[in-house]
Amino acid sequence: MLGWEFPPFFSGGLGVATYGMVKALSPKVNIKLIVPNASQGISFSNMNIIGLNSISAEQLSIESLKFSYVNYTSEQHTLPLTLSTYHHKNEEILRNQLDPYEEVTAIERNLNSIRSAFSDGHVYGPDIVSKIELYARLVSQLASNGGFDIIHAHDWITFPAGLEVKRASNKPLLLHIHSLETDRAGEGARNEIYHLEKDAMMAADAIFSVSQFTKDQIIKHYGISPDKIHVVHNGIDPCPKTRVPHKLRDKLVVFLGRITHQKGPEFLLETVEKVTRVFQRVKFVVAGTGDQFAHLLETSAYKKLGSKFIFAGFLTKARVEDLLSTADVYFMPSVSEPFGLTALEAVQHYVPAVLSSQSGAAEVLRASLKADFWDTDRYANYIYALLKYEALNQTLSGDAYQELNQVTWVQAAEKIINVYQKFK
């Protein structure tokens, strides 16, 4: 299994999902998980986690490291492009020019430089392209001894590696789509990452998508045959939470996530404007950062809505839990949200959710209030109702909490194993 984010090194849902999935799979499947960065603390039965940040010479027969890099993308990539997956940084990164058939030897990549490359403290970081390339080479090397039946690769950052291992081993390649470039960069995105995703999905033997919504996107934007796409909703492990009533006189609505176009900050702002027109005693807590943060901050001030916002910045997991345990409403107006695990986390804290219909979470949470991402009138009406009508708030949070019993990693793992079995 090829992953990128894995606790404690993760920036979003991918890390949480990879963790939950392998944990549920490990009792039934032997897994070798290769990630750029792993800590020693996590281990499951039947499972071997290899972090390239602490790779050993034994694991990697470094003397024999030979690798021919094949250009996987159908379109040429000689133009400079912005590879800012999650728009953490604003700097432009020039793609390294690669000789498609460059020979790499141990001399070029010694163990230390490998380790340090994956220990730079960034999950993605500015040098993502060379990381991906290096990851692909090392994975290919690690996989060259065989001993596996299936390649299961998570998101585009691992796809070059997946393709390379498939090419070398002739084993079935199963891709897991947690997020698409068309989600992150807008549905018109046709950049290099898009083409990498598309070519990989074309070549793949099967595809897992984290929602029907994402499956539809894959069909619509990537032209992939529906037959080979299997919807496997993410799960959430049962975890009883306690409410901690806040002492504010205002109600709290929580927005949690990167402040990027994908998460719909402009619709958040419009909604805040509309809600506060009819319900004044409310504060919107925005937890997260991103390239749209400054814009959101400035526009909210310009619209004289500053007092309605609390900008909390990026919060640690523990702070997120604290926040959710006091929240009255969870709001996720994403333009395109493959899954949206945070909505389920909110529900775990008995917080009712107002969700964009363009999300996977909306598929698994029937007891939530859903509107098209642009429909801020409807969002506002829903938030108003949840703030104003206590019975609705209670019923929705209770009903949704019950629904979480049907959204577990064990169930997700069963679906995944069913697909594995087709390739045995």
Place this chain on the structure above:
Amino acid sequence: MPSVCFYFQVHQPFRLKPYDCFKIGHDHAYEDETKNREILSRVSTKCYLPANETLLRQIDKHHGKFKIAYSISGTALEQMEKYRPDVLRSFQKLADTGSVEFLSETYHHSLSFLFSKEEFIRQVGLHRQKIEELFQQSPEVFRNTEFVYNNEIANFISALGYKGILCEGLEHILGYRSPNFLYHPPGNENIKSLLKNYKLSDDIAFRFSNKEWSEWPLTASKFARWVHQAAGNGETINLFMDYETFGEHQWPETGIFDFLSHVPAEIFKHPDFDFKTPSEVIHAYPSRGVYDVHNLSSWADIERDLSAWLGNSLQHDAMERIYGMEREVKETGDERLIDTWAKLLTSDHFYYMCTKYWNDGDVHKYFSHYNTPYDAYINFMNVLTDLEHVLEVNFEKPEHALAAHS
């Protein structure tokens, strides 16, 4: 001589228009006039008019010996007057035959008995007035909204002067006894309960077009044979159903109208059988025992209880809020306001909020114009919030007004 007693329920609610929080305080018209007109017209074309026509022809054909009864809610009658007077005239034509009886119910098709006896009495009175005015009949028999029934309701209705009441024939109460007799509530022989034969009624209403059903297709002669089996063990076979069974729930293509027009002749093939209206039944036959119902029952869903209207806390909350306004609304003496309020009591508004079975996308969804039960609740509560606002702003209590001016 056993009788067949046909009774059909006709009802249309005043559906609410999409009413979001921005309308509160600004827009005090809650009805979705377009939708109400459209639905009434659709149901009229598919059901009311062709079914009335079919039944009228059968009454003529059998020289008035084929008899039926209706209960038409006040809200449905009001909509017919407003949007489809032709449909109302077609019901009046049926009334003119002398073979059609109109029963009493609550004008607003409400569950008011459970929340306000005062409002219940008012609505029964309003409905009675309407029936007298439109059909020149004074009903002796009552049917409560959705057949909500227990001993207390039967006794209460009896005290209002009614001689009969319709209800569900519940197996767990009847035990070995047949629903094909009249019964009375414990200790009260002034009123007779007509029990729905739910098996034969549902054969028509629910199973008629079901091809998985072992008895499909159901012909009039087969059905009459089943009815005739009651000979010697029954006095009244009560076939109670939604009128929309004909043409709306069971489409014309299923042959339902054909079935309906052959049933009378097939029933009459047995010389002992006739048709009677509910009031004729209670005058013709004695009560054969006590039908003792403590818990509230209804004719809805498999539970046959109140869970379709009062099954979750949203429904309870909405119901309590709307009935909680009664005193204040009535004290205004403003008839339009009272009417607006009362139309919000119609049981359908609460039915739309039902979350039970919602996951199966079942019959409840079929009857609702809302996407989700939550939407139904939110819309209703927004309207209520506005109504509270209207009360507060337009009908300031005199003492408050005085205080403000002094």
